[in-house]
Amino acid sequence: MSASEVETRPAGFAPEPGIGLPLAIGAFGFAVLMLGLADARVFSPAAGGIFVPVAFGTGAFGLGIGGLWEFRANNTFGGTFALFYSAFLLTTGLMLKVFQPGIVDASSQAAFNDAFGAWLILWCIFTFMLSVGAYHINMPAFVAFVLLAVPYGILGIASISAPGDLSDTLTKIGGWVLIVDGATAWYLAWALAVNSFIGDRLPLWPYPYTRKAAAPPPVTSKPAAAL
Secondary structure: OOHHHHHHOOOOOOOOOOOOHHHHHHHHHHHHHHHHHHHOOOOOHHHHHHHHHHHHHHHHHHHHHHHHHHHHOOOHHHHHHHHHHHHHHHHHHHHHHHHHHHHHHHOOHHHHHHHHHHHHHHHHHHHHHHHHHHHOOEHHHHHHHHHHHHHHHHHHHHHHOOOOHHHHHHHHHHHHHHHHHHHHHHHHHHHHHHHHHHOOOOOOOEOOOOOOOOOOOOOOOOOOOOO
């Protein structure tokens, strides 16, 4: 291949980092809100199975597409969190919809609840780990991660606990925290999607948590050395 052909070859597609995040975060917000509404008993727990198609068709799909976009843009944190939580929604939906009956038949409902609670507690720990990175991005991102980790832990304990008032109370508390988390995720997705053309009117309080990112210090040129 000649040098002229190399020079005229079109550059590869390289999206800007962050371009897939509104889709990923907004889709995850839908799944979180539906689960929170069910756990908080805003609608009947008997209809809680609606979470599974939302988790598959909206949450996992949007997170997967957005995460791949972020990896293509060389945004490691954005791509990692999006694909991890896409996998979480897919796996959790399969656990609840497909594999739960077989596991219960092989052991018991209590054994499944214990295992599912352990699964949620593992994600509580992992989400707190990712919140360290989110802390250095902006305030809504950090709040969204923390508000996600907390109900993971609460709902994990509720699943492990024996059925009764304690388990029901913890589930409702976890559900309301998830609702707040989903609303935070929606705000973050909204701001990321529209701020580029409305002039940063929706504050994101970037680290270190000012309304706008601090301007870099002016560069002062050093006087030329005397010859």
